[in-house]
Amino acid sequence: MRPPVSRAAFASVLLGRRAVGASLVAARCASSAASPAAAVTAYDHASFVKEIAATDPPEHLNSLLNVLQARGEKIVSPGAKRGLIPVVVPLSESPAGNLTSLLRWPTAPTGMEMPVVEVGKHGLWLLAKNVKQYIHRILVEADINADTGDDVWDAVGEAGENLYTKGDFKESQLADLDVYLLKKVGLFPDVIERKTLRHLEKGDNVSALITGEFYSRDQFPGFGRPFVFNAEILKRVGRTSEAKDSARVALKSPWWTLGCSYEEAAELAGWEDEQIEFIREKVTEEGKREDLKKGKAPEQVVLDEAAFLMDLACVDGNWDDVVDRIAECYREAGLDDVAKFIAYRE
Template identity: 35%
Template sequence: MRASSLARCPATARTGARRGRGPALPSRALRDGDAHAAYVRDAANARAPPELASVLRVLEAQGMTLVEPRARRGIHPLVVPLAVDPVEGVTIGLYVKGEEDCASVVRVAGEGRHLELLGRNASEYVHRAIVEEEWRSDETETVVAAAAGAVGVSLHNHGAFKTSGKEFDVYVTTQIGKFPSSMEGLVRRHLKRDDVQSALITCDLYKSTFGEWGSSHAFVADLYNDLGRGEEARDAARNALQTPWATVGGDKTIKRMLDLAGWSGKTVTEIKEVLETRRGPNAAAFDGPKSEKQLAREEAELLLDQVAAGEIESATVNQRLAECYMKAGNSTLAKFVMCGSGSPA
C-alpha cells in the first residue's frame, strides 16, 4: 500500500485541520461522540455503536480522560481509542475486526500490545457500568448512571440490582449479558463452594461464548493446572495460543501458557510451524494449496502475534500489516491500519 493512501484518512471529525496538525479537541467536544463516530466511519468503513456518546460520558464519569480517535500511536493497530486512564495509563477503545460494525469495548495495556474485552457491545458496557456503580456504592452514587443519560434509563431501573437479591456476577450474567470478568467470577463462586463440576461447566460456557478470545482458554488452563489436571491444562494452553495472542493476556500470562503448553522458549513462528505440522502430511492434498489471500491473512496474524509476544515493535509493522490485508482482499482493514500509522500521541 502506498503512503499516499494516508491522504484519504480522516484528520479530526470536528475540524478541517490537516491530519496530525490540528489542535487537540477539548474533552467536552468529544462527549457527543460525533468525532469518534466520524472517524470510525471514514477510517474503518464501519458503523459506530449508537450508544457511543453514552460510553464516552460513562468513561469520563469513571475518571477517564477522553482522547481523540486519531491518537492511535502506541496502541494496538486495530483499536480506535476512546479514553485513557490517567492512573493506570491504559487505553479504552473500540476493537475493529473488519466487520461492518465496530462495537466491542476493550482495554489496551502492555504498551499497547494486549487487549482485554470489557464488553461485547457498547450497550452492555454501559449497562454493566451502571449496575457496578449501584453495587459498589450501595445505591448512594449515581454519577455513572447520570452520565449514561437516556440510554442508561432505558437499560436499567435504579435499585433493580439491590432488590433482586442476586450477587453481582450472577445479576450481570442473567440480566445484562456475558462478560469475561463475570464468567470468571461465577467460576470462582462455584470453587468457593467446592463445586468443581459446576465450575467446569461454567468454564465450558465461558469458552463457547468467548472462544475467539485467548483469555478464556488461559483462564481454563490455569484452573486445570490448579486442579492437577496437567494434560487438560496443556491442551487449554495450546488452544489459547491458537487465538490472537493480543487476547491471551499480559506478558506473564503468555509466558505461563507457553510453559503449560510445553512450548517454552519457542518463537511465534516456531509455534505456528508446529501447529501447521500437526495438520498432518496429507492436509495439503485434502485442502489444496493455500491461496495468496490465505497466506496474506496468515502473515497478518503472525505479525500481530509477534507484536503481542514482544518480538517486534508495533510501530514497525503497520506498513507490512496493511499490505497483508490488501493482498488478503481486505482493503478496509488495510486503510484503517495505515490511518493509524504516524498518528499523534
C-alpha cells in the same frame, strides 16, 4: 512435529469492500493514509469509526464516552494509535493509565458488533461484547455506588432509561452484583472468572470445572482468554493433560487475545519457543512461497502473514515497527478499508 497454527478471528473468507464516506476521507489519498507523517484530520469518535474504521458506529457510543468521562476518565483522540495494537479505536484513559477502546476486528463475521476492550501490555482484555452491554453494566454498578452514581446517571442521558431502571438490582434480591450481571446484563470474562475461582475457594472443584468449560464454549468468539483460564483451572485441580490441550487451543487464537503473555500460555501448553520460531519462518519469503506451492490462495497467504505479524508484535512489543507491513498485507488481500484503518495513527 510443529504445532498447528490457525486464526479463527482472521476469517479465510474475504469480506467485501465497504464504501467509505467521502466527507473527511476524500482529502486523504491512499498513500497519505498509510504514512505516519501524513497530515491528520481531527475526528470525533463516531466519525472516525465510520470514516476510518469503515464500519457502523456502535449505538450509544456518545453516551458511553460521556459516562467514561463522568467516571473520571480522560477522553482520548480515536486516532491516537501510536504504540498500540493497530486494531483498536481509543476512547478514554483512566487515572491509572488503563485505555478503554473499541476493537475493530480486521475480518469480523457479518453482524458482529464492536467489542469494548482494555488495552494492556500483552494485548487486549475484553470488557464487554458491545457498547450497549458495557453501559448497562456501568449503570448497575453506579446504582449501588453512592460516590459516582449520580454523575454517571446525569451523563448517560436517555440511553440509560432504556437500559436499566434505578433500584432494579436491590429489588431483584439476587445474591450479589456478579450474579445480577450474569442473569440480567450479559456475560463478562472477569465476572465468569471470579465465579469460577469462588467455586475453587469453597472446595467445589466440580462446579469450577463446569464453569470453566462453559467459559470456553465459544462465548467470546475470537478470544483465546477463556481457554487460557480454563487451562489454569484444569491444572489447579490436577488435570494436567487437559490443561495442556486447552492452552494449545488458546494459542490458535490471536496471541493478543490471551489476557496474559505468550510465555505464560506457552508454559501451560508445555511448549517453549517452537511456535514463535514456526511463525517467524512462515512470514519469510520462503515460508510464503511454500504456502503458495501447497495451493493456498495468495490472498489468504497475506492475511495469514498479517495475523502472524500481530502475534509476533504482541511478543516483541513492537507494534509501530510492523504496522505498515500489516496494513500492506490487507491491501494486497483487497481489503483497502481495513488497510487504511490499520495504518492510521496520529
